Amino acid sequence: MTGEAVGAVLDTTALLHWPLERLAGGVCCPAQLDELERLSPARRMLVEAAEIDWLNPSPDQLEAAKSAAASTGDLPRLSTVDLEVLALSLGLQCPLVTDDYRLQNVAMKAGIEARSLATSGAKQQWSWVWRCTGCGKEHGVDANTQRRRDGPGPTCDVCGSPTVMKRARR
Ligand SMILES: [Zn+2]
Known part of the structure; x- marks a missing residue:
């Protein structure tokens, strides 16, 4: 075991692209298997057999993830699976392996180490607001916001x- 993924929460792109031995010891949520099934059924079968801890985040962990994502303004653009992965990482205080810049942003803001799949890369942090197209007023994002990709x-x-x-x- 290389130890690379041990104790880290892995997002679905890591499950898709990392070699199986690199995934060993990582933490993921079961909903990612469904996501993987849609993207690559063959890969799903392989990943299911990998040494991964499959954990569902608790409702409290999910709430904490929503609040953290609302505070950076990233929440409206996160998927349900994104939120679950984030909730595990925040709840377990584990590093998060993801190339999703929104997930990286929220994790870092919450004091969690965000690792990209290929490593390296200067990490910048920012926050997002809803800006009015009429008067220009900026509105913060709250934890009950509707979530959509665009x-x-x-x-x-x-x-x-x-x-x-x-x-x-x-
Ligand atoms: Zn306005």
Whole structure:
């Protein structure tokens, strides 16, 4: 065992691309197997046989992950599986292996080590807000936000125009 993944939470891209021996000792949630099944059924069968700890995050861990992702503004763009992976990493205080810059961003903000699949790369942190396309007002993201990959955000509470996701001004 190389030890590389031991004690680290692995996202689905790691399950797809890392050699099996590299995955050994990693932590994942069962929902990732369904995701993997959609992407590559053959790979799913292999990964199922790997030495991975399959854990479901607790409701408390999921809530903590939602709050953390809301605080950086990344939450609306995270999938349910993304959130579960994040919840495990935060809940167990384990490094998170992912190339998803949103997951990396939230993990780092929460004080968790984020490792990219290929390693290296300067890591920058930022936060996101909903910016009104009408009056320009910036709205924070809250933990109950609707999550979708794209599309407009909630309407502006000042002028009623749609909002779009933008990097927060510093
Ligand atoms: Zn507005």
